[in-house]
Amino acid sequence: xxxxxxxxxxxxxxxxxxxxxxxxxxxxxxxxxxxxxxxxxxxxxxxxxxxxxxxxxxxxxxxxxxxxxxxxxxxxxxxxxxxxxxxxxxxxxxxxxxxxxxxxxxxxxxxxxxxxxx
Ligand SMILES: [Zn+2]
Numbered sequence: 001x002x003x004x005x006x007x008x009x010x011x012x013x014x015x016x017x018x019x020x021x022x023x024x025x026x027x028x029x030x031x032x033x034x035x036x037x038x039x040x041x042x043x044x045x046x047x048x049x050x051x052x053x054x055x056x057x058x059x060x061x062x063x064x065x066x067x068x069x070x071x072x073x074x075x076x077x078x079x080x081x082x083x084x085x086x087x088x089x090x091x092x093x094x095x096x097x098x099x100x101x102x103x104x105x106x107x108x109x110x111x112x113x114x115x116x117x118x
Pocket of ligand 1: 062063064065066067068069070082083084085086087088089090
């Protein structure tokens with residue numbers, strides 16, 4: 001359940017339109033090479049900072065249950081665990097998936113226990 005959700009999140013990241021549209025309009029307004037370099041530097045710093053925060057704080061609230069981890073029944077005190085996060089209320093942040101992926105790729109050649117299916 002969890003690896004499938006992670007793949008879906010990564011697919012959404014590569015094909016998502018939330019960031020690419022803004023980047024397209026940004027590049028359309030830029031003309032000189034100096035501006036391009038400055039923007040590239042800012043973007044690199046922002047991405048590095050985001051990845052750093054994902055390294056230190058890898059979890060966010062589960063979006064389905066808003067971090068509660070369970071859904072209450074309207075009757076009595078019954079509840080069920082959130083199927084998305086299995087009751088933990090946690091969501092692995094997107095940047096952390098990227099970090100995990102980079103670690104898995106880097107360690108694939110060194111680690112004898114890795115699957116190495118690529
Ligand atoms: Zn949840």
